[in-house]
Amino acid sequence: MAKWVYAFGGGTAEGRSEMKNLLGGKGANLAEMANMGIPVPPGFTVTTEVCTYYYDNQQTYPAELKTQVEAAVVQIERIMDCKFGDEKNPLLLSVRSGARASMPGMMDTVLNLGLNDISVEGLAAKSGDPRFAFDSYRRFIQMYSSVVLGIEHHHFEAILDTIKTDRGLKLDTDLTAADWRKVVAAYKEMVAKELGRPFPQNVNDQLWGAVGAVFGSWMNQRAITYRRLHEIPADWGTAVNVQAMVFGNMGEDCATGVAFTRNPSTGINEFYGEYLINAQGEDVVAGIRTPQYLTTEARKTAGADLPAMEEVMPKVFNELAAIRAKLEEHFTDMQDIEFTVQKDKLWMLQTRTGKRTAAAALKIAIDLAKDGVITKEKAIQRIEPNALDHLLHPTLDPKAARNVLARGLPASPGAASGRVVFTAQDAEAWAGRGEKVILVRVETSPEDIGGMHVSQGILTSRGGMTSHAAVVARGMGRACVAGAGEVRIDTRAKTMFSRGHEVKEGDVITLDGSTGEVMLGAVPTVQPELTGDFGTLMGWVDEIRTLKVRANAETPLDARTARRFGAEGIGLCRTEHMFFHPERIIAVREMIMATDEAGRRHALAKIEPYQKNDFVELFEIMAGLPVTVRLLDPPLHEFLPKNEAEMADVARAAGTDVSALRSRNTELHETNPMLGHRGCRLGISYPEIYEMQARAIFEAAVEVSKKSGVTVTPEVMIPLVCTKKEFDLLKEVIDGAAREVFSQRGMTLPYMVGTMIELPRAALVAGKIAETASFFSFGTNDLTQTTLGMSRDDSGPFIEVYRQKGIFEHDPFATLDQEGVGEMVQIAAERGRKTRPDLKLGICGEHGGDPASITFCQKVGLNYVSCSPYRVPIARLAAAQAALGARSDTTA
Ligand code: ADP
Ligand code: MG
Numbered sequence: 074m075a076k077w078v079y080a081f082g083g084g085t086a087e088g089r090s091e092m093k094n095l096l097g098g099k100g101a102n103l104a105e106m107a108n109m110g111i112p113v114p115p116g117f118t119v120t121t122e123v124c125t126y127y128y129d130n131q132q133t134y135p136a137e138l139k140t141q142v143e144a145a146v147v148q149i150e151r152i153m154d155c156k157f158g159d160e161k162n163p164l165l166l167s168v169r170s171g172a173r174a175s176m177p178g179m180m181d182t183v184l185n186l187g188l189n190d191i192s193v194e195g196l197a198a199k200s201g202d203p204r205f206a207f208d209s210y211r212r213f214i215q216m217y218s219s220v221v222l223g224i225e226h227h228h229f230e231a232i233l234d235t236i237k238t239d240r241g242l243k244l245d246t247d248l249t250a251a252d253w254r255k256v257v258a259a260y261k262e263m264v265a266k267e268l269g270r271p272f273p274q275n276v277n278d279q280l281w282g283a284v285g286a287v288f289g290s291w292m293n294q295r296a297i298t299y300r301r302l303h304e305i306p307a308d309w310g311t312a313v314n315v316q317a318m319v320f321g322n323m324g325e326d327c328a329t330g331v332a333f334t335r336n337p338s339t340g341i342n343e344f345y346g347e348y349l350i351n352a353q354g355e356d357v358v359a360g361i362r363t364p365q366y367l368t369t370e371a372r373k374t375a376g377a378d379l380p381a382m383e384e385v386m387p388k389v390f391n392e393l394a395a396i397r398a399k400l401e402e403h404f405t406d407m408q409d410i411e412f413t414v415q416k417d418k419l420w421m422l423q424t425r426t427g428k429r430t431a432a433a434a435l436k437i438a439i440d441l442a443k444d445g446v447i448t449k450e451k452a453i454q455r456i457e458p459n460a461l462d463h464l465l466h467p468t469l470d471p472k473a474a475r476n477v478l479a480r481g482l483p484a485s486p487g488a489a490s491g492r493v494v495f496t497a498q499d500a501e502a503w504a505g506r507g508e509k510v511i512l513v514r515v516e517t518s519p520e521d522i523g524g525m526h527v528s529q530g531i532l533t534s535r536g537g538m539t540s541h542a543a544v545v546a547r548g549m550g551r552a553c554v555a556g557a558g559e560v561r562i563d564t565r566a567k568t569m570f571s572r573g574h575e576v577k578e579g580d581v582i583t584l585d586g587s588t589g590e591v592m593l594g595a596v597p598t599v600q601p602e603l604t605g606d607f608g609t610l611m612g613w614v615d616e617i618r619t620l621k622v623r624a625n626a627e628t629p630l631d632a633r634t635a636r637r638f639g640a641e642g643i644g645l646c647r648t649e650h651m652f653f654h655p656e657r658i659i660a661v662r663e664m665i666m667a668t669d670e671a672g673r674r675h676a677l678a679k680i681e682p683y684q685k686n687d688f689v690e691l692f693e694i695m696a697g698l699p700v701t702v703r704l705l706d707p708p709l710h711e712f713l714p715k716n717e718a719e720m721a722d723v724a725r726a727a728g729t730d731v732s733a734l735r736s737r738n739t740e741l742h743e744t745n746p747m748l749g750h751r752g753c754r755l756g757i758s759y760p761e762i763y764e765m766q767a768r769a770i771f772e773a774a775v776e777v778s779k780k781s782g783v784t785v786t787p788e789v790m791i792p793l794v795c796t797k798k799e800f801d802l803l804k805e806v807i808d809g810a811a812r813e814v815f816s817q818r819g820m821t822l823p824y825m826v827g828t829m830i831e832l833p834r835a836a837l838v839a840g841k842i843a844e845t846a847s848f849f850s851f852g853t854n855d856l857t858q859t860t861l862g863m864s865r866d867d868s869g870p871f872i873e874v875y876r877q878k879g880i881f882e883h884d885p886f887a888t889l890d891q892e893g894v895g896e897m898v899q900i901a902a903e904r905g906r907k908t909r910p911d912l913k914l915g916i917c918g919e920h921g922g923d924p925a926s927i928t929f930c931q932k933v934g935l936n937y938v939s940c941s942p943y944r945v946p947i948a949r950l951a952a953a954q955a956a957l958g959a960r961s962d963t964t965a
């Protein structure tokens with residue numbers, strides 16, 4: 074008989090933490106904690122396979138499920154010594170979702186299930202606390218009605234508000250048993266009216282209704298959006314966890330809380346969390362009451378008045394601190410935990426690998442490795458390469474003036490400036506127009522994640538360090554200031570007020586997620602330090618990786634940035650970018666517009682000194698590291714004069730008249746410039762262009778080698794080759810220039826001549842091209858464009874459709890299409906190396922900085938990847954991970 078249900082509690086469990094695929098992260102870890110002897114309320118997990126079955130079979134369950142669930146409930150009853158649905162001694166249950174990867178707040182939880190008009194009286198009598206019993210019942214009616222029956226929250230809020238106002242009460246905890254009885258009666262009446270039938274009283278109907286709602290929530294819009302943003306497949310399914318309730322709302326010796334075993338914002342090894350006395354479930358994160366700190370130290374640092382848990386319940390706090398240590402040791406990573414204290418007894422309700430900022434991820438991994446808890450290799454595998462991006466970008470200049478508008482909690486670090494918007498929809502609309510936005514909300518909810526994703530930063534006026542906004546922002550790497558209570562937000566009027574200022578939609582503000590400050594206007598930024606933990610990690614990474622990492626750079630600034638980030642050379646210096654300078658562009662246009670060789674040579678002579686100087690600067694900065702210079706590959710249309718004034722400038726320089734230029738301009742117009750007279754085709758038509766460039770390269774190499782004493786070894790690269798003959802003709806031009814310069818300067822330097830592989834034909838005939846080419850660099854932008862027959866500049870809209878329809882998993886211009894373009898790369902690498910075993914191979918397309926593509930480059934045996942300077946550290950880390958094999962995914 075198939076096993077659909079796994080029990081846990083009472084010191085044992087049928088599941089283990091390795092069974093996340095079957096039990097979901099929450100269920101697997103509840104089982105693991107039970108096995109470790111940590112107090113966990115008994116319960117059971119209905120597996121993700123039931124979810125799959127449910128969707129494969131018209132939302133029905135496997136036949137054996139009912140009996141297995143019944144048996145598991147009986148086991149909970151035995152351990153808890155009470156009975157589900159009993160009049161006098163009722164067992165209450167929580168029903169929670171739990172997928173393989175954690176999807177915080179994505180699906181809803183039902184607490185206090187098993188209460189009805191009769192059992193609530195039983196609970197009141199048994200506990201001697203009717204206030205608690207009716208508080209639990211009203212929570213249950215509200216949660217069940219909204220999650221399972223689809224009745225909106227505001228109906229409940231309106232009723233509660235009316236009763237509170239009538240009684241002149243402010244806090245939920247001020248309501249008496251009699252008040253809650255009234256609330257319950259009003260809730261039930263409203264539900265019956267909305268629903269057309271009474272609130273379900275049969276506890277088994279309640280249970281199956283909740284189970285069905287959890288499975289149903291797997292396909293709700295916010296779960297679908299979350300999965301899309303985090304690339305979680307829909308067929309994973311969710312598990313359902315049914316667990317005995319423990320009560321944090323039975324009085325002053327009760328509490329509920331959430332914590333991280335280390336600081337998830339900075340990574341510092343300190344116990345970090347919040348709790349509330351006499352509260353239940355989501356009260357801590359919902360922002361209804363101000364949560365209190367766990368440790369005395371954190372309370373003092375924050376200057377908070379309300380006492381810390383360490384002060385109020387020291388004994389339970391110490392137990393919790395011991396569990397903190399035990400969990401970290403066991404899971405060897407920072408944990409995100411949830412707990413409840415019922416009458417001074419501690420219960421753990423959840424543990425999972427905690428989400429953290431990039432800075433915290435780095436610090437935690439390095440600290441754990443230094444403490445010997447994990448290996449260096451493991452530390453390297455734990456860090457998502459793309460997350461490093463957040464550490465490489467500027468932070469607010471500490472010396473800049475700050476016009477502070479408000480202060481909130483430093484919920485997620487980073488500096489962000491942008492225009493204020495007040496709804497997630499507006500954030501998406503404004504961002505769609507290319508605006509940088511800051512999303513300002515009283516508090517965020519899972520419906521807002523699309524808007525949070527496109528924002529630079531998030532500001533809320535309510536909620537703590539573990540509020541939805543804070544958790545999601547840290548996960549997404551967005552700056553966040555949470556709970557800035559002094560900010561008054563009027564969402565409808567789209568304005569906010571603070572410290573006497575009014576900020577309207579579209580006004581610019583700056584957030585400092587590390588201090589919690591909110592500033593008016595944009596505050597200038599500074600470059601980050603690349604030492605400390607970052608330096609340590611990069612050192613470890615460099616010991617392990619075998620792929621070299623170069624940068625795509627042509628300006629001195631880019632080259633210096635690349636070196637600062639640890640680039641081991643330049644993999645692509647695009648010479649056409651050097652031609653755009655205002656003082657050169659006229660000569661460049663003159664060259665393009667010239668109708669004969671003499672005219673071109675005349676213009677080229679003007680450009681040559683500039684070219685040489687460019688290369689001198691680059692070679693000096695790179696100090697002997699390899700530099701691959703790609704000869705001119707101009708999209709001609711970008712260089713042509715665009716108006717009469719530019720036309721006149723060129724005519725003057727060339728000594729011709731404007732009308733002649735105009736007809737030449739028409740002649741040069743191309744229907745499809747990307748497939749036109751570009752790349753080496755231009756060099757074939759007008760060899761004098763490449764001859765000038767080659768001369769400038771060798772002149773510069775000789776000059777810098779002489780001056781610095783370090784030998785410069787230029788790598789000259791010919792673009793857009795598709796036949797061996799093209800390559801050979803142009804190689805002869807380059808060799809000729811080298812001979813000429815070396816004999817004139819009395820110095821010979823080593824150099825290489827190679828080609829881009831960016832056309833399918835070149836990949837296919839790579840074996841022949843390698844007879845004379847000594848290196849290949851895969852230009853995967855053009856290679857993707859030409860292999861797929863899709864224009865990179867025009868494909869955006871339909872690639873999005875292709876992704877939505879599942880035709881493409883990724884944008885092929887961002888992540889290498891391994892099946893198609895990858896095959897081209899592999900063929901070229903194999904055929905090239907067969908001819909020339911020491912053929913040097915690299916990649917210089919956008920893909921050179923994409924971690925998944927880098928793994929592929931390692932597999933195919935490339936020597937190096939080349940990417941934009943800011944991605945160099947990311948590529949170094951990705952290369953180390955590729956050398957180590959798959960990245961370890963520790964997400965619970
Ligand atoms: P999420 O995935 O949003 O964290 P959970 O399933 O963890 O949702 O439930 C949310 C909250 O409900 C928990 O933090 C906890 O406070 C409360 N809760 C869940 N199960 C129980 C239980 N068995 N007893 C008491 N409280 C519970
Ligand atoms: Mg929840």
Ligand code: MG
Nearest residue numbers: 178411422423
């Ligand atoms: Mg939880």
